[in-house]
Amino acid sequence: MSNKLIFIMLDGLRYDTASSQMGYMHHLIEKGNASRFKVKSELPSLSRPLYEVLLTGTPVVKNGITTNQTVRLSHEESLFHLTKKNGLKNATASYYWVSELYNSAPFNPGTDRIQLDGQKTIERGIFYWEDHYPDSHLFADANYLLQSYGPDFLYVHSMNIDDDGHKYTADSAQYRNRAIAVDMILASVLPKWLEAGYQIIVTADHGMNDDGQHGGTTAAEREVPLFIVSPRVKAGIYKEEIPQLQIAPLACELLSIQPSAAMQKLSIPILKGAPSL
Template identity: 50%
Template sequence: MSHNIILVVLDGLNHEVARHAMGHLQAYVGAGRAALYKLECELPALSRPLYECILTGVPPLDSGIVHNNVSRLSNQRSIFHYASAAGLSTAAAAYHWISELYNRSPFEPARDRHTDNKKLPIQHGHFYWNDHYPDSHLFADAEHLRLRHAPNFLLVHPMNIDDAGHKHGLDTPQYRNSARTADIILADYLQGWLNAGYQVLVTADHGMNNDRSHNGLLPEEREVPLFVLGDAFSFSPVATPDQTELCGTICELLGVPHDKPVCRELLK
């Protein structure tokens, strides 16, 4: 059976902060309607390499996207490629590096900010380039894409948690409150997505440290959340998903051919 998927990547969100600060998502967990897992991100714990890892299942050493300044199209097959090749529709409201990885590189705002092109892997897109672009606007961008295009796969990628971490550090009210704000914004959309039949995954690329950065091996930099919501998930307490399995697991849910690793314990 095929399902429509929304993948939310809350950039820079540490697992422990997600666990204790995101009350709306945790209400679903407490009600038995979601599950929260701890993932360890691949290395290096940097954004562009881990966007590539999440969306292609390929770790940075193998993808060649080894730091944030590797600005080129991906040479791997992503969820967007598998879905569009199978005749499904794809969309993303995301940071412009996502457009550069899978649609066109370099990013040209006048051409690429708003994308509608069924020949591209990401067929419909709203892309931004300032880290302080408000999460409230980004979620509204995503919902516009969902309502207008009814995509089978939608990526939602806000940046304000990461931005707060780089400005203030992990153990600060600003960082924690940015996570709380994202949770409150999600509360406006989440049940509507589920009612529309979407399976929802909420995760992060990497965490954050008290030096206001990330790139190393500290648990607070590498441990990230994975919330799963929807009737296709098992909510198994013994599932141990890897970040490299997100791509294949989502392709499995979409019902599209792929050759990526899958965390089958996550699925019914």
């Protein structure tokens, strides 16, 4: 069974919006090929702190990435560190803050947009720095990395949903339509990626409120989706809430590598053969 994983992070996507607008992902669920879960994000419900949460499985109080303005390399062992340590190839098409967390900080657009030499923690990376950088271009970047380098772990980080949420609020046609647009991109790329033997995770860092913001404690800001497409995970829609700190150890499980010592033990019973939720 394949241990290759593509981790897709749709910045700013609320759980309820994902549940109502993402028809292709729910098609996979209806046909028994995917699962959907509700995740409760860590606090603060801000982007850079939650990138670190998702990729290292550590809370803000431990990792120290407390604000969007905390510009430094991570002090934790991320999924990029772990895959490289275990002899797996990694790559990402991401917002530049991911490069600042795991490759070098501060980010220099003139030199750091394309990093393909394989020497850093993120071995192959294509980074952008405008929040409106089109998702169509981002997924083309990701597909280039996949086809050119065959990474075992590919992290894809989209910003357009978050960008429209800030511009128009979560209670807007623009925000909902952006979620539909991303779902249509997934409908285009996922069949090929699944055929190539990859397991797929789709989740978000935080949600978005009706004022066009996030950072607080409301359900709109903290509840995000988790879709999993893997033969190792039981298909269906699950109502139980999953802590966001469980996503990194889940990724390790799907990659068949040991989690870091700082990560929680994987406790969500969703793998085939585990007790039902």
